[in-house]
Amino acid sequence: MAILVYVENIEGKFKKSAFEVVSYAKAIAQEQSTSVTALSIGNVADEELNKLAAFGASKIVKVDQEQLKQFINKAYAAVIAEAASKEQAHIIVLSNSFSGKGLAPRLAAKLEAGLADGAMELPTFSGNDLQVKKTAFSNKAFATEVITADKKVIAVNPNSHEPVRSEETPVIETLSPSVDAGDLNLVVKDIVRATDKISLPEAEIVVSAGRGMKGPENWAMIEELAEVLGAATACSKPVSDAGWRPHSEHVGQTGIVVSPNLYIAIGISGAIQHLAGVSSSKTIVVINKDPEAPFFKVADYGIVGDALEIVPKLTAAIQAHKAN
Numbered sequence: 001m002a003i004l005v006y007v008e009n010i011e012g013k014f015k016k017s018a019f020e021v022v023s024y025a026k027a028i029a030q031e032q033s034t035s036v037t038a039l040s041i042g043n044v045a046d047e048e049l050n051k052l053a054a055f056g057a058s059k060i061v062k063v064d065q066e067q068l069k070q071f072i073n074k075a076y077a078a079v080i081a082e083a084a085s086k087e088q089a090h091i092i093v094l095s096n097s098f099s100g101k102g103l104a105p106r107l108a109a110k111l112e113a114g115l116a117d118g119a120m121e122l123p124t125f126s127g128n129d130l131q132v133k134k135t136a137f138s139n140k141a142f143a144t145e146v147i148t149a150d151k152k153v154i155a156v157n158p159n160s161h162e163p164v165r166s167e168e169t170p171v172i173e174t175l176s177p178s179v180d181a182g183d184l185n186l187v188v189k190d191i192v193r194a195t196d197k198i199s200l201p202e203a204e205i206v207v208s209a210g211r212g213m214k215g216p217e218n219w220a221m222i223e224e225l226a227e228v229l230g231a232a233t234a235c236s237k238p239v240s241d242a243g244w245r246p247h248s249e250h251v252g253q254t255g256i257v258v259s260p261n262l263y264i265a266i267g268i269s270g271a272i273q274h275l276a277g278v279s280s281s282k283t284i285v286v287i288n289k290d291p292e293a294p295f296f297k298v299a300d301y302g303i304v305g306d307a308l309e310i311v312p313k314l315t316a317a318i319q320a321h322k323a324n
């Protein structure tokens, strides 16, 4: 009986969330006196796979089949379910990432397992039951769920559990699952990255701006600040609706959900639909000329003033600090 963790990679390299979920599973494994098996799907070199052992995976199962090269929800859920049965895993942990959000409920249904998605803390156990605190209603509330089913699927919010090192000597095994043709219901022919910029859902720092920037001609200062911080750029919905920025940058209830370590909101009011996509950020800094702007209520730090004056000064100050 082990804990199975599904770990995601991008072009053969593990995301930070992979180490987070392995580390999360290791903490549960220690509590339950069991071990962690990590499942990787895709073309990942053994050297990369071995990195999972540093965070507590004692066994690594790799699936490297041409037809599973790109993410296909139905097929991946079937493979994870097959690996879970083979490993006799009673707890399956994955990231509540873009793909994890689709995988977790499908996987739970397949395994007839209880599901806690959006987990933000380690669970507590009472006998066979597991209790987990999670986000609810688009991050506007918290809920505590108790899973009573024998099998349990936990999808952990990115950035909610720091990877903790816990060295293991890993065993790497290959699994060749029998993939049902009906599960391969999507053919990904090619993935073309829009830019070489930092990916927004993965970013540790996000510099985001709204209608307070007045127009697209003022976005150079947002990009400069993002560049000096090594951040991704984002925006509010009306900004992308107006065509000032691409829709891929719009965050919120109807856009991308982010949970970086630092979210800097510039000239954004803080409407509830925007907050739904950003409120699980660790630290929120707000720059707004209106001291009554709702965003200040959730801010850790705030600057009241004209963004067009403040942002260049902030960029210059960070540049000066980095030069020292």
Ligand SMILES: Cc1cc2nc3c(=O)[nH]c(=O)nc-3n(C[C@H](O)[C@H](O)[C@H](O)COP(=O)(O)OP(=O)(O)OC[C@H]3O[C@@H](n4cnc5c(N)ncnc54)[C@H](O)[C@@H]3O)c2cc1C
Pocket: 209, 210, 211, 212, 213, 235, 236, 237, 238, 239, 250, 251, 252, 253, 254, 255, 266, 267, 268, 269, 270, 271, 272, 273, 274, 277, 287, 288, 289, 290, 293, 305, 306, 307, 308
């Ligand atoms: C169903 C639905 C879904 C939605 N989904 C989303 C979503 O996913 N994401 C999203 O963002 N919105 C979403 N919205 C829209 C949301 O309700 C708000 O309208 C939107 O977030 C406001 O964007 P904003 O803050 O950029 O603009 P505004 O509301 O116009 O606010 C601009 C802010 O900039 C400040 N400002 C102005 N000038 C300056 C200056 N010079 N310096 C500093 N500050 C300045 C103002 O004080 C103000 O607070 C949704 C709405 C609906 C109805």
